[in-house]
Amino acid sequence: MSVIEYDVIVIGAGAAGLTAAAWLAQQGLRVALVTAGEPTACLSTGCIDVCSHDDEPLSGIAGLPDAHPFHRVFPELLRQSLEDFRQIMADMELPYEGTLEKNRRVLSAIGTFKTTCLVPVTMQASPQSDDEKIHLITFTGLKDFYPGYLLSRLSNASFSSYNAGVSTTMGIAAHFEDSVFLETFLSWLERQNIREDKIAFPAVLGLESASSILRQIESRLKRSVFEIPTLPPSMPGRRLFNAMKDHLRRQGGSIYWNWPVAGVEKSGRRIEAVSTVTQGRPNSLNARAFILATGAFVGGGLWAKRDRIVEKVFDLPVFAPENRDDWFEQDYFSMNHGIGQAGIVVDDAFGPADCPWNNVFICGSILARTEALKYGCGHGFAIATGRAAARSCLERLK
Numbered sequence: 001m002s003v004i005e006y007d008v009i010v011i012g013a014g015a016a017g018l019t020a021a022a023w024l025a026q027q028g029l030r031v032a033l034v035t036a037g038e039p040t041a042c043l044s045t046g047c048i049d050v051c052s053h054d055d056e057p058l059s060g061i062a063g064l065p066d067a068h069p070f071h072r073v074f075p076e077l078l079r080q081s082l083e084d085f086r087q088i089m090a091d092m093e094l095p096y097e098g099t100l101e102k103n104r105r106v107l108s109a110i111g112t113f114k115t116t117c118l119v120p121v122t123m124q125a126s127p128q129s130d131d132e133k134i135h136l137i138t139f140t141g142l143k144d145f146y147p148g149y150l151l152s153r154l155s156n157a158s159f160s161s162y163n164a165g166v167s168t169t170m171g172i173a174a175h176f177e178d179s180v181f182l183e184t185f186l187s188w189l190e191r192q193n194i195r196e197d198k199i200a201f202p203a204v205l206g207l208e209s210a211s212s213i214l215r216q217i218e219s220r221l222k223r224s225v226f227e228i229p230t231l232p233p234s235m236p237g238r239r240l241f242n243a244m245k246d247h248l249r250r251q252g253g254s255i256y257w258n259w260p261v262a263g264v265e266k267s268g269r270r271i272e273a274v275s276t277v278t279q280g281r282p283n284s285l286n287a288r289a290f291i292l293a294t295g296a297f298v299g300g301g302l303w304a305k306r307d308r309i310v311e312k313v314f315d316l317p318v319f320a321p322e323n324r325d326d327w328f329e330q331d332y333f334s335m336n337h338g339i340g341q342a343g344i345v346v347d348d349a350f351g352p353a354d355c356p357w358n359n360v361f362i363c364g365s366i367l368a369r370t371e372a373l374k375y376g377c378g379h380g381f382a383i384a385t386g387r388a389a390a391r392s393c394l395e396r397l398k
């Protein structure tokens with residue numbers, strides 16, 4: 001068995017785990033992030049929901065139920081963590097716009113509007129009122145994007161369709177990274193004689209260079225351009241994940257990809273190591289502290305058995321509405337689904353309550369009573385609690 005030693009091991013590569021790991025690595029600690037696979041960010045719009053159920057994220061958080069874990073993040077730490085996120089994304093050439101004072105809206109792939117806090121710069125020009133005139137570009141055969149929905153809901157919209165030679169989101173996005181393709185496309189776009197103020201695209205403007213591709217289109221067409229997030233696989237979500245992952249590597253953090261944690265070594269009040277089995281051999285990763293950021297049900301951190309819900313790495317006690325009838329419902333994505341409350345209860349230092357170990361910290365959507373769908377506490381909550389848990393972890397190690 002190979003044995004590797006770190007200061008901190010973070011489990012899970014979502015917005016929470018990546019934030020915690022990168023910040024601790026930046027403080028000079030030896031950090032490893034171990035993940036079973038991709039996070040829910042890859043399914044998302046790439047927009048950062050902080051608290052979308054209110055027009056103003058900060059007043060939305062203030063109005064959350066008393067037991068909501070967002071109340072454990074000090075307002076100045078929330079502000080700092082989102083400012084740092086914006087700075088990091090700017091450094092990674094994936095700038096974000098927005099403010100904690102006011103939510104904004106982005107046009108969705110079905111012509112409705114999503115409320116969010118920070119948006120990638122490629123969605124900055126998304127219409128904020130219904131009377132803006134928009135020209136929509138569609139791509140022949142593109143799956144997961146339905147221009148008919150958009151055109152039926154937007155009164156001032158027209159469209160053109162381009163044949164990119166491929167019909168998948170990833171395939172078209174990869175084409176946009178090619179300067180010859182881009183030039184051919186721009187020439188075609190100029191010939192459309194677009195009169196509307198804004199040009200909208202499904203989110204396919206490149207894999208990594210989206211903001212630069214968008215600027216090139218804007219400068220040639222002399223129009224504002226914006227992307228509309230599509231159904232998964234979502235390019236903006238994937239760009240967000242890739243940028244956060246690359247940032248962690250730049251800070252010197254190690255990433256163990258496709259390494260689901262399968263076992264834990266304990267000693268007294270401490271977790272000593274987590275073990276994984278990969279490529280046929282067992283590995284033990286030792287550390288002084290551990291941060292659990294394995295997400296809720298979609299991420300894989302929680303698992304619903306017939307009669308109870310379990311946390312899969314440390315077998316921590318899971319809070320859930322008492323009766324199964326209160327958390328069982330067919331439609332997992334319904335806003336008020338009781339199972340959205342399930343998760344790990346933490347203390348002020350983001351350590352798990354009712355648990356013997358003092359070197360474990362928890363962050364992200366695995367926290368009890370988060371109800372991410374109901375309150376719109378998505379990546380913003382994950383980033384803020386990731387930072388808060390990392391800070392408590394650093395203080396404990398000192």
Ligand SMILES: Cc1cc2nc3c(=O)[nH]c(=O)nc-3n(C[C@H](O)[C@H](O)[C@H](O)COP(=O)(O)OP(=O)(O)OC[C@H]3O[C@@H](n4cnc5c(N)ncnc54)[C@H](O)[C@@H]3O)c2cc1C
Nearest residue numbers: 012013014016036037040045049261295299364365378379
């Ligand atoms: C379909 C969908 C769309 C969404 N869209 C948005 C959006 O547009 N904007 C927004 O702000 N929020 C959105 N959300 C919510 C948002 O994705 C989550 O609230 C938030 O990002 C959760 O982050 P996390 O870090 O807590 O966990 P996750 O993103 O769930 O990550 C968990 C990680 O843990 C890993 N893991 C799990 N078990 C193990 C194990 N045993 N060993 C090792 N690793 C493990 C997983 O592989 C994964 O990498 C969306 C959620 C879903 C499901």
